[in-house]
Amino acid sequence: MNGIDQILRQHDIKPSYLRMKVFDYLKQHMDHPDVDKIYKVLAPEIPTLSKTTIYNTLHLFVEKGLVTELILNHQKHYDIRTIPHAHFQCTACGQIDDLEIIPPALDPKYVAAWQINQVQLTYFGVCASCQK
Amino acid sequence: MNGIDQILRQHDIKPSYLRMKVFDYLKQHMDHPDVDKIYKVLAPEIPTLSKTTIYNTLHLFVEKGLVTELILNHQKHYDIRTIPHAHFQCTACGQIDDLEIIPPALDPKYVAAWQINQVQLTYFGVCASCQK
DNA sequence: CTCACTTTTGTAATGATTACATTTTAATTA
DNA sequence: TAATTAAAATGTAATCATTACAAAAGTGAG
Incomplete structure (x- = not known):
């Protein structure tokens, strides 16, 4: 999780524990996960985790230009690569x-x-x- | 509705009244309607119309290569232009x-x-x- | 420590789509 | 033409990702 707090701060996002976890997940799994996939992986290590939080966090990331949202097959997928491809x-x-x-x-x-x-x-x- | 039955038959689709109506609508409204829009327009003139029928009909059209399905904003839109654009x-x-x-x-x-x-x-x- | 604000959570609602069983219509054969 | 069979159309209920909203938990300044 090195430097993740920096990246979040650079995008005007206060680096809470959960936000750092979600961003870390995206950084390490660049297979364009959807909310459910992120939730399933993080939930075991964060027992109180709520899916709504994942939604909120990702919305924030997209709004701040940190990640890209990709709607495929009626589902939102997330991508930390923001350059066009x-x-x-x-x-x-x-x-x-x-x-x-x-x-x-x-x-x-x-x-x-x-x-x-x-x-x-x-x-x-x-x-x-x-x-x- | 001239020649619509021909077009359907060419794509191996039996030209029922409803299928012809749906295709006619697509031909005259090339603004990529979704199911709801087609339903709202056709329902008044076909009082027994069911939304499920519109779904079935469009699935058939797509399967037979007659129209293209375009998923935007979590909704399916339909386009009779099948050439890439x-x-x-x-x-x-x-x-x-x-x-x-x-x-x-x-x-x-x-x-x-x-x-x-x-x-x-x-x-x-x-x-x-x-x-x- | 207290108050205000932010973050997180849980539950219920939304809305497009699909599943499935039933009814209606059309086509075929006797 | 009547009977039989298949195809098309319909209605209802279920699904599933997402959102709305209100409550709870956490954080930080004074």
Whole structure:
């Protein structure tokens, strides 16, 4: 958990124990977990943990620009990589991989009219191991 | 509703009255409606209409490759344009616009490993009228 | 120590989607 | 045409991630 309190503070987030735990989890598990997955791992070591807290914490992280929210299959997934990149999701097992593809820039005429805040580029298909 | 029965038949779908109505709606309203929107419009003229039927019908259309499903904001939206293109969604009013951008092709090494079935490129932001 | 504020928690509500059983409609055959 | 069978449409209840909200616990300044 080295330096995590610093990172949180840099993003204007008071580093409570739980927030540090959640961020630490995200840092060590970059497989785009959803709330349930984070909860299941942290709950055993934090017996009083509530799922609502995970929701609150992640909302705060997103609001402060610390993590990116990725809605896939009616579920929110979280990613500490905030630089633009693409994703692949296997429709069989649900796993999400990062892809080093930068989403194309919008035509200037749209940029002038709209205020673009986020881009999401996702490829759906069946991963190697699920094809067998 | 000219020729709609033909289009359905071409996709191996038996053209029932309701299926034709749903497809006709999609053809005339290309603003990527969700189930609720379609239901609200069709229900008055088809008093016995059930929402489940709309769900069933759209599932069938997607399965037969007649329409594309687009999950945005935890909701399924439907699009009769099946050629690859991008979307813009306003996070304030929810409106969805088509963009003439072709999502970038995947690196051959990924294409070899995975079986890609769908690509989704979406820009999120605030549209012109919501910025006021 | 006390008070005010923030963080965390628990429960109940929401809302889109699905499961499933039943009813209605259409098509086929005798 | 009536009977039989399959397909389509319907209604209700269940599911599940997320949110709303109020209460409890923790933290820090004076």
